[in-house]
Amino acid sequence: MSNITPLKTEAEQALIAQGATVASDRKEAFARFLEHGLPHRRVEAYHYTDLRALLKSAPPPAKAGGKITTTSPLADIDAHVLTVVDGRYDASLSGALPKGASVSASSALADDGSNEKGLLSADPVIALNAAFSDSVLDITIAAKAEIEKPILIRLVTTGAHASYPRVRLNVGDHAKAFIVESHEGAAAGSLIDSVLELRMGDHVTFDHLRLNLVDHAATVLTTFGGAMGKESLYRGHNFVVGGSLSRHQIFFRFEGEQSKAEISSACLLNAKQHADTTLVVDHAVPECQSREFFAHVLDHESTGVFQGKIIVRPGAQQTDGKMMSRAIVLEDGATMNNKPELEIFADDVACGHGATVGALDEDLLFYLRARGLPKAEAEALMLQAFVGEALEKIEHDAIRDTLEAHTEQWLKARSA
Amino acid sequence: MLEIRNLHVAIEDGSKKILNGLNLTIRDGEVAAIMGPNGSGKSTLSYVIAGKDDYEVLDGEILLDGKNLLEMEPDERAAAGVFLAFQYPLEIPGVATMTFLKAALNAQRKGRGEDELTTPDFMRRVKAGAEKLGIPQDMLKRGLNVGFSGGEKKRMEILQMALLEPSIGILDETDSGLDIDALKIVSEGVNALRSAKRSFLVITHYQRLLNYIVPDTVHVMSKGQIVRTGGKELALELEANGYADYVTNAAA
Numbered sequence: 270m271s272n273i274t275p276l277k278t279e280a281e282q283a284l285i286a287q288g289a290t291v292a293s294d295r296k297e298a299f300a301r302f303l304e305h306g307l308p309h310r311r312v313e314a315y316h317y318t319d320l321r322a323l324l325k326s327a328p329p330p331a332k333a334g335g336k337i338t339t340t341s342p343l344a345d346i347d348a349h350v351l352t353v354v355d356g357r358y359d360a361s362l363s364g365a366l367p368k369g370a371s372v373s374a375s376s377a378l379a380d381d382g383s384n385e386k387g388l389l390s391a392d393p394v395i396a397l398n399a400a401f402s403d404s405v406l407d408i409t410i411a412a413k414a415e416i417e418k419p420i421l422i423r424l425v426t427t428g429a430h431a432s433y434p435r436v437r438l439n440v441g442d443h444a445k446a447f448i449v450e451s452h453e454g455a456a457a458g459s460l461i462d463s464v465l466e467l468r469m470g471d472h473v474t475f476d477h478l479r480l481n482l483v484d485h486a487a488t489v490l491t492t493f494g495g496a497m498g499k500e501s502l503y504r505g506h507n508f509v510v511g512g513s514l515s516r517h518q519i520f521f522r523f524e525g526e527q528s529k530a531e532i533s534s535a536c537l538l539n540a541k542q543h544a545d546t547t548l549v550v551d552h553a554v555p556e557c558q559s560r561e562f563f564a565h566v567l568d569h570e571s572t573g574v575f576q577g578k579i580i581v582r583p584g585a586q587q588t589d590g591k592m593m594s595r596a597i598v599l600e601d602g603a604t605m606n607n608k609p610e611l612e613i614f615a616d617d618v619a620c621g622h623g624a625t626v627g628a629l630d631e632d633l634l635f636y637l638r639a640r641g642l643p644k645a646e647a648e649a650l651m652l653q654a655f656v657g658e659a660l661e662k663i664e665h666d667a668i669r670d671t672l673e674a675h676t677e678q679w680l681k682a683r684s685a
Numbered sequence: 686m687l688e689i690r691n692l693h694v695a696i697e698d699g700s701k702k703i704l705n706g707l708n709l710t711i712r713d714g715e716v717a718a719i720m721g722p723n724g725s726g727k728s729t730l731s732y733v734i735a736g737k738d739d740y741e742v743l744d745g746e747i748l749l750d751g752k753n754l755l756e757m758e759p760d761e762r763a764a765a766g767v768f769l770a771f772q773y774p775l776e777i778p779g780v781a782t783m784t785f786l787k788a789a790l791n792a793q794r795k796g797r798g799e800d801e802l803t804t805p806d807f808m809r810r811v812k813a814g815a816e817k818l819g820i821p822q823d824m825l826k827r828g829l830n831v832g833f834s835g836g837e838k839k840r841m842e843i844l845q846m847a848l849l850e851p852s853i854g855i856l857d858e859t860d861s862g863l864d865i866d867a868l869k870i871v872s873e874g875v876n877a878l879r880s881a882k883r884s885f886l887v888i889t890h891y892q893r894l895l896n897y898i899v900p901d902t903v904h905v906m907s908k909g910q911i912v913r914t915g916g917k918e919l920a921l922e923l924e925a926n927g928y929a930d931y932v933t934n935a936a937a
């Protein structure tokens with residue numbers, strides 16, 4: 270027996286001090302976080318993203334009344350806008366939702382990852398969100414409702430504090446909707462720990478775009494838990510450019526047969542940015558199809574992490590799952606870590622994964638340069654095409670154009 | 686005028702020498718053909734002129750209108766008037782042919798200190814050029830060279846050359862992969878570009894191309910050197926006799 274208590278990091282000490290003030294109904298969630306503290310490299314799921322080492326400090330939770338000073342990158346898109354300021358829904362900055370959609374905010378207790386029937390997973394980042402989140406945004410799309418315009422949820426962090434947004438979406442049978450989850454704002458030293466839960470019924474068509482466009486010096490920890498019923502279609506897109514340290518967790522579960530999920534991601538990193546995506550797609554029932562496509566562009570000394578796991582449960586026959594990760598490393602100092610995994614417990618399945626990491630093709634670059642394109646322009650053209658492969662999966666033209674323009678700007682800044 | 690003097694080239698790691706003191710001058714308006722056995726260094730010569738950095742130039746110089754090409758980046762060479770029609774044009778998925786053509790044209794105009802083309806002006810030029818070469822419009826909407834047949838890729842190279850108006854066009858086996866009709870169309874395309882200011886270096890294995898694109902001079906290349914120079918009748922002689930004479934002689 271040892272009575273040595275493990276040394277707490279500065280960030281952990283700060284969180285513990287803050288935890289003393291959480292409401293009594295959240296003590297249990299906080300205790301779940303405390304059990305293990307911040308995850309480190311010996312915790313398998315965090316092997317490449319050692320939060321103990323990477324999270325230098327933990328700012329206090331935001332007080333009410335933060336002022337938004339930035340405009341949404343999607344401001345020109347015709348959408349129903351809902352605004353969450355520092356983790357709290359702000360009705361005064363939100364529009365009404367159309368017929369068939371409704372929204373409400375409460376201080377309800379949210380799943381800390383311990384609910385076995387829930388959409389999440391035991392995880393310290395989720396437990397931390399449950400402990401500190403004091404505003405849950407519930408959005409319901411009624412059965413059969415078809416919401417034409419995208420619903421844009423702006424999740425804005427207004428300063429160097431912590432925000433803990435929690436969004437829960439319920440989508441009824443035969444409904445159709447498009448949600449944009451846009452993480453914006455923040456500053457050096459901000460900590461964002463956000464959780465979105467999505468429950469979809471049967472025969473649903475649902476599009477979900479997540480944007481990480483926060484300050485390049487912020488920490489962004491986001492979790493998405495999703496489950497869908499039968500004969501449904503989920504299309505999820507991720508566009509990541511922000512945050513000095515970011516981790517996005519996806520827990521996706523098929524609960525009804527003959528459904529399809531497509532998850533794609535474009536991640537543009539530079540300087541010393543570190544971005545992790547950890548994905549678990551759970552084929553719990555037969556005859557579902559999943560497609561995952563992740564594209565990373567890594568400049569300077571940035572680090573990309575892709576951990577993707579496809580689980581095929583016993584009996585989930587005729588599962589068709591394919592996962593692909595492609596990364597372009599532009600400088601010697603940049604790193605990509607790929608960890609694809611298949612856990613298959615059924616025998617009649619078609620599953621596969623692939624991962625490529627490499628520099629831009631020299632021969633192609635020469636071809637373009639021989640046609641008069643300067644190096645930076647030739648590279649930008651190739652990178653735009655590379656990222657385009659992920660972006661082209663976004664069905665909404667105006668939003669896809671906006672993200673393509675954003676990519677172009679990113680590439681321009683690179684050669685400037 | 687393109688002047689190549691005493692050019693010695695090895696592959697980048699120095700493990701193999703490919704060009705061994707090559708000399709070649711192509712005057713303004715001249716069409717020079719190079720023929721020679723497989724592996725004699727023809728494509729290497731074209732890449733070195735265009736600026737591919739897989740090769741190390743050990744000695745010699747390449748001057749275009751008196752400008753030292755070896756000191757320039759590939760894109761600067763293109764702006765200076767070098768165009769290489771590749772033996773194997775590359776496929777670039779995700780880059781639409783039109784986007785590419787526009788970027789290339791405007792980059793080069795910029796390099797030459799000219800204004801960018803307006804979109805209608807650009808479209809007009811591309812349409813006209815494509816029509817002449819029998820390139821259907823829907824091909825221009827696809828990814829650059831992606832899924833194009835061998836012959837289609839070669840036509841696309843000539844379209845690019847026509848749009849970029851180089852002062853020296855290097856055609857590396859442009860005839861390979863072309864059917865009989867396409868060979869005529871492409872040759873007409875090249876002939877239409879012939880002018881007193883523009884010269885061509887035509888690399889080919891087959892005399893037939895030279896019936897359509899009639900050269901002013903024919904050079905035989907062997908083991909990284911020009912071992913014989915003559916007029917267009919030299920091509921006929923090679924067609925009849927092969928390279929046996931040169932392959933053995935040149936080693937000395």
Ligand SMILES: Nc1ncnc2c1ncn2[C@@H]1O[C@H](COP(=O)(O)OP(=O)(O)OP(=O)(O)O)[C@@H](O)[C@H]1O
Nearest residue numbers: 696701703721722723724725726727728729730739
């Ligand atoms: N990057 C390279 N690395 C290694 N060897 C090379 C490289 N480029 C060319 N070579 C070698 O140099 C020699 C000349 O090649 P090159 O392609 O220039 O010949 P060529 O005359 O164009 O032949 P062909 O008529 O078959 O097109 C060949 O032996 C080839 O294998």
Ligand SMILES: [Mg+2]
Nearest residue numbers: 727728729772
């Ligand atoms: Mg060759």
